[in-house]
Amino acid sequence: MTKADISLKGTKVQPLKKPRTELEPGARRRKKFDDKRQFILETALSVFSKYGFHGTTIEQIANSADISKTNLFYYFSNKEELYLTILENILNDWLKPITVFEEVDDPEDVLKNYIRLKLELSRDQPEASRLFCLEIIQGAPILKGYLENELKSILQDKSKVIESWVSKGKIKPINPIQLIFFIWSTTQHFADFNVQVKAITGKDLSNKKFFEETCSAIQQLIIDGLKRPRL
């Protein structure tokens, strides 16, 4: 294993327990523990997304979270576990929007809706988007298996929806996967290349007007680009 590889190493990453509603004995303590863990996770996401796994030190994270280095090791047994837990959480959020693809609906509504949801994700979770991008760009050492299995099968499923639109003549012929890539790339660009966007336009998605302008620009381009040519 080279320095640069990060693997699961058999580490079991236990998902965060949801805080319980009934406060049994010990529940309050557990909640406090979970809350602090959650807080560290959020802080760590922010740091990891700036400097990458290797560029980030435990001390940086500890400082940002206002705890000591050793204390951090009380909540996460090592750097990898911390990193993996974050990636796992990101993946869930990243996938949610795609559920809007349903055959019954009108393509225009579905596509507009999906584009907006993805762009909202770029606006509200830009750090998560960037960490995800960092992971993929470096060969997805952790997520590769996931991409080839779960993600692939989800996309095949959604592709059928798009194909049905094509065969019903609702949109013009296009490779469904290409269409999805197109939406992913244009929307994520505003999170991943945020610095470049801001350097050139002076704005980013947190600017409401810029968000709306961007959203409708992408929506229009895709909707109009998919209209069947008139005979």
Next chain:
Amino acid sequence: MTKADISLKGTKVQPLKKPRTELEPGARRRKKFDDKRQFILETALSVFSKYGFHGTTIEQIANSADISKTNLFYYFSNKEELYLTILENILNDWLKPITVFEEVDDPEDVLKNYIRLKLELSRDQPEASRLFCLEIIQGAPILKGYLENELKSILQDKSKVIESWVSKGKIKPINPIQLIFFIWSTTQHFADFNVQVKAITGKDLSNKKFFEETCSAIQQLIIDGLKRPRL
């Protein structure tokens, strides 16, 4: 300066001398020196693009280039100089395609041409694209100044071309910067997210059929998306 920051530190990065045609005394030796430097640069690009600046060790690069660690330090005085020289080279290639934007031309030709050139870059220099992306995503500590000045002014220039197309009614109204972002994001996606693309489609741009299919899908979507609505 945190561990993760990489700055110019006043380091002057001297561009590689072009090998001379006339072989003066000492020229042959210099050429050999330059060639080896160039070879190290190419090897290092490959490694940096996989693991990032901090994830890459000098030893990895040296091994890949089949030289010793100390020998590498003979050609580059430190890790940063090596990294900076690479980034500088990338920037040049990255910008070349945009010169196709000229007002005199037909928008459809220009856009199709530009999309193809950018996609060729994603196909032929995917590692450079990924290293560039790594740099931007992490806040462009080195390139930020460049983005805000040179790149911004180039884009403002090219925007005028696009605006003239709009005002002449050749394409429908669109924010020129947004249009350029769309082309950048959709084409670079196939280099930066190459692993994801390959995991899902089983192919990448090195596959000729896939390249052509992708190229025309992007071209069509953008060209058709920009067509003026018929009255």
Next chain:
DNA sequence: GTCTATATGGCGATAGAC
């Protein structure tokens, strides 16, 4: 749970022989 040491190992960079 949180703290003060401290062990351990890796990595960038240099010295100096050849």
Next chain:
DNA sequence: GTCTATCGCCATATAGAC
């Protein structure tokens, strides 16, 4: 120009007191 040996630093992680 290339090599062997090594320095010095810094980051992860642990031990053990409180």
